[in-house]
Amino acid sequence: SILIVDYGSQVTQLIARRIRETGVYCEIHPFQSAGAAMAAMQPKGVVLSGGPASTLDENAPTIDPAILDAGVPILGICYGQQALCQALGGKVEAGHHREFGRAEVKVEKTSALTNGVWDLCTEHQVWMSHGDRVVALPEGFEVVGTSPNAPFAMIANEARRIWAVQFHPEVVHTPDGAKLYANFVHQICGVASTWTMAAYRAKMIEKIREQVGTGKVICGLSGGVDSSVAAVLIHEAIGDQLTCIYVDHGLMRLNESEQVVTMFRDEYNIPLVHVDVSKVFLRELDGVSDPETKRKIIGRLFIETFEEEAKKLGGAEFLAQGTLYPDVIESVSFTGGPSVTIKSHHNVGGLPERMNMQLVEPLRELFKDEVRILGRELGLPESFIGRHPFPGPGLAIRCPGGITPEKLDILRQADAIYLDEIRKSGQYDKIWQAFAVLLPVQTVGVMGDGRTYEFVCALRAVTSVDGMTADFYQFDMNFLGKTATRIINEVRGINRVVYDVTSKPPGTIEWE
Numbered sequence: 001s002i003l004i005v006d007y008g009s010q011v012t013q014l015i016a017r018r019i020r021e022t023g024v025y026c027e028i029h030p031f032q033s034a035g036a037a038m039a040a041m042q043p044k045g046v047v048l049s050g051g052p053a054s055t056l057d058e059n060a061p062t063i064d065p066a067i068l069d070a071g072v073p074i075l076g077i078c079y080g081q082q083a084l085c086q087a088l089g090g091k092v093e094a095g096h097h098r099e100f101g102r103a104e105v106k107v108e109k110t111s112a113l114t115n116g117v118w119d120l121c122t123e124h125q126v127w128m129s130h131g132d133r134v135v136a137l138p139e140g141f142e143v144v145g146t147s148p149n150a151p152f153a154m155i156a157n158e159a160r161r162i163w164a165v166q167f168h169p170e171v172v173h174t175p176d177g178a179k180l181y182a183n184f185v186h187q188i189c190g191v192a193s194t195w196t197m198a199a200y201r202a203k204m205i206e207k208i209r210e211q212v213g214t215g216k217v218i219c220g221l222s223g224g225v226d227s228s229v230a231a232v233l234i235h236e237a238i239g240d241q242l243t244c245i246y247v248d249h250g251l252m253r254l255n256e257s258e259q260v261v262t263m264f265r266d267e268y269n270i271p272l273v274h275v276d277v278s279k280v281f282l283r284e285l286d287g288v289s290d291p292e293t294k295r296k297i298i299g300r301l302f303i304e305t306f307e308e309e310a311k312k313l314g315g316a317e318f319l320a321q322g323t324l325y326p327d328v329i330e331s332v333s334f335t336g337g338p339s340v341t342i343k344s345h346h347n348v349g350g351l352p353e354r355m356n357m358q359l360v361e362p363l364r365e366l367f368k369d370e371v372r373i374l375g376r377e378l379g380l381p382e383s384f385i386g387r388h389p390f391p392g393p394g395l396a397i398r399c400p401g402g403i404t405p406e407k408l409d410i411l412r413q414a415d416a417i418y419l420d421e422i423r424k425s426g427q428y429d430k431i432w433q434a435f436a437v438l439l440p441v442q443t444v445g446v447m448g449d450g451r452t453y454e455f456v457c458a459l460r461a462v463t464s465v466d467g468m469t470a471d472f473y474q475f476d477m478n479f480l481g482k483t484a485t486r487i488i489n490e491v492r493g494i495n496r497v498v499y500d501v502t503s504k505p506p507g508t509i510e511w512e
């Protein structure tokens with residue numbers, strides 16, 4: 001395996017994904033606990049991430065001696081490069097030459113890192129993002145690549161098996177970056193590609209059996225990819241010791257609940273309790289228009305319903321959850337202070353503690369794209385695996401203002417037409433999320449010879465890699481016009497359609 005030491009870069013997770021894509025297992029650990037991680041993992045190589053600190057600051061994060069002493073290959077990225085130089089006797093200078101964005105690196109010398117990827121004397125696009133830079137190399141190091149603003153863009157001490165770069169090979173703006181990581185893990189560290197989802201499936205099935213024994217497991221389904229893949233995997237391991245609970249809050253899209261229930265019950269033969277509590281949810285949400293209050297009510301009712309159903313099943317020792325690796329990674333904190341809550345996304349946090357059950361979390365080691373591959377491996381349909389994310393509170397936060405059954409019904413129809421048009425035009429997979437929002441605003445229109453006074457529907461579509469930032473999707477105007485016409489013609493209650501051209505930031509993806 002490979003250890004990634006995190007110095008707080010925004011893109012540390014991308015390093016892990018690039019390495020996993022080469023078929024090699026890796027873990028991210030904060031720099032503070034890197035020594036312990038070295039001992040526990042015994043990695044075949046170490047990557048030091050970038051980060052926001054300056055090595056020149058007092059209390060700047062340093063490199064644990066256990067890493068430098070282990071004799072395994074090291075690759076330093078940006079801050080990682082500067083920290084290496086600082087630790088080994090080189091010199092770093094504060095940023096008079098801040099460099100952000102694309103740059104061209106010229107290969108000055110052959111090295112194991114660029115071997116077979118970049119030829120000598122050629123120039124290649126890379127992504128820079130740094131303030132400080134290295135100005136004098138430690139003994140034993142030599143320059144293997146330069147850029148106009150970074151004379152030490154790539155350095156190496158091949159005898160000590162240390163390589164370091166000023167740029168970020170993990171981002172897409174460094175087009176050959178993935179190949180450099182592949183060189184590092186395969187050629188330099190000598191790790192073979194054994195991390196596959198087929199192997200993971202087999203290993204996890206054994207682990208689940210071992211953990212659960214003859215016990216009973218309950219799994220909450222949400223209709224999303226994570227909980228579904230977790231459920232199918234666990235069922236494969238322990239069969240009917242697993243029961244799924246689907247809390248139907250009545251805030252799902254058109255026909256979605258039926259699809260989930262049919263798929264699990266009829267196609268996978270997984271014992272499933274479908275609790276239709278939509279009336280209770282709608283009653284409690286009646287007259288509520290504040291977004292965070294909606295989330296709190298939905299979260300509370302969800303937990304109460306789930307607990308009640310679990311009790312009816314006679315209890316169980318284990319609770320299954322589709323927790324992913326990004327939720328598990330301990331983050332590096334420099335400020336220590338809490339960040340501002342924009343929205344409370346974790347609507348059902350605290351469930352496991354309340355229920356006093358042991359957790360079964362078979363996806364804890366995986367990134368989202370790996371979960372999708374595992375889902376395919378388990379035979380889940382492509383239409384299901386490629387689905388856009390859907391928020392826990394469902395359509396409640398796509399109906400700004402008060403929620404009524406009539407409004408939800410109108411929204412469902414409009415949303416279904418919009419998604420149908422997106423699918424038919426072959427754009428679904430290019431979009432991170434697309435959905436309709438029913439605005440609490442009525443406008444005047446004319447249809448036939450009559451006046452109409454109906455709701456406005458807003459359409460939203462964004463591209464994103466992780467939901468943290470997003471750009472609005474650039475539809476062709478004809479597509480939007482056609483979709484608007486269909487919605488207005490087919491959905492009673494909507495007489496006007498608008499398209500949201502706000503990116504995130506400053507907007508958020510959902511309207512509430």
Ligand code: XMP
Binds near residue numbers: 345510511
């Ligand atoms: P925002 O609107 O914050 O959304 O830009 C980012 C991503 O999170 C989803 N989202 C939620 N998911 N509970 C969830 O489970 C929530 O309350 C919630 N609010 C937003 C949103 O759909 C997008 O994918």
